[in-house]
Amino acid sequence: GIPALTAEVESTSLVLDTPAARLITRGEERPLLLEQVEDLATSAALVVDMFHHSVRRQDTVVSLGTRPVLFALARILAQAWPADVSREALITAAFQARHLDESHRARLRVEIGRLRAKLRPLADVTATKQGFALTPRKTRQVLVLARPVEEKHATILALLSDGEPWSSSALALALGTSARTVQRALDELTRSNKVQSFGQGRARRWMTPPIPGFPTALLLPSPLLKT
Structure with missing residues (x-):
């Protein structure tokens, strides 16, 4: 019968019943609740995890957190699976190149070779007539676990969506980045x-009302928060 406590419980219940991620496979996507995200930890499928920038299948995890180009290539190939992706599309998406030339094609060959070596325990990257395709090992299913909302400062919005006030230093600590970077992002979001x-x-604090469909990433099940 305590109004404040009742409101807090209702707010938490709403967050837990809100989609925590998107599942993308075979060109289609659907929202996932937290319990469904947790189920992926034991799935036999090959999962490209955009929350933690990794590719995994059950206990085998390949981290690409320090290799953004390789992860971008892996995501594009996984989203297109079982189809292939043209070289032009891979170059444009992974290198942010507006005008393609032979140097980009050469770089793509190098990066695909590096990705192939990284993913060897989980998948192969095979060349096709037009580009490349992802071929998973020991599974016939490839999934992309994506954030429910994707935008430039999505991680900051995810933390602020709990409705609690945050200092810029606390945000920087939670995100593992510099306070200056966080402050620039906050200014842009403001x-x-x-x-x-x-x-x-x-004493300055930042906050935002909860965003529908965008619960905080801190609510993800603990096994998926391991790096």
Whole structure:
């Protein structure tokens, strides 16, 4: 019968019943609840995990957190599976290149070779007439676990979506980045009216109302938070 506690329970229940991720496979996508995300930890499928920038199948995990180009290539190939992806599409998406030339094609060959070596325990990257395709090992299913909302500062919005006030230093600590980087992102989000602040100096805090369909990444099951 305590109104404040009842409101808190209802708010938490709403977050837990809100899609925590998107599952992309064979060109289609659907939302996943937290318990469904947890089920993927024991799935025999090859999972490209966009939350932790890794490719895994059950207990075998290949981390690509420090190799953004390789992860971008892996994601594009996984989303297209079982079809292939043209070289032009891979270059444009992974290298952010506007005008393609032979140097880009040469770089793509190098990066595909590196990706093939990284993914050897889980999959192969085979050349096709137009480009490349992902061929999983010991499974016939490839899944992409994506964030429910994708935008430039999605991780900051995810943390702020719990409705609690955050300092910029706390956000930087949680994200493993510099306070200056976080502050620039907060300034940009403020200009677009996606976050608001109160207080001055070190007492300044940032917050935003909960975003429908976007619960905090900290609510993910603990086994999936391992790096």
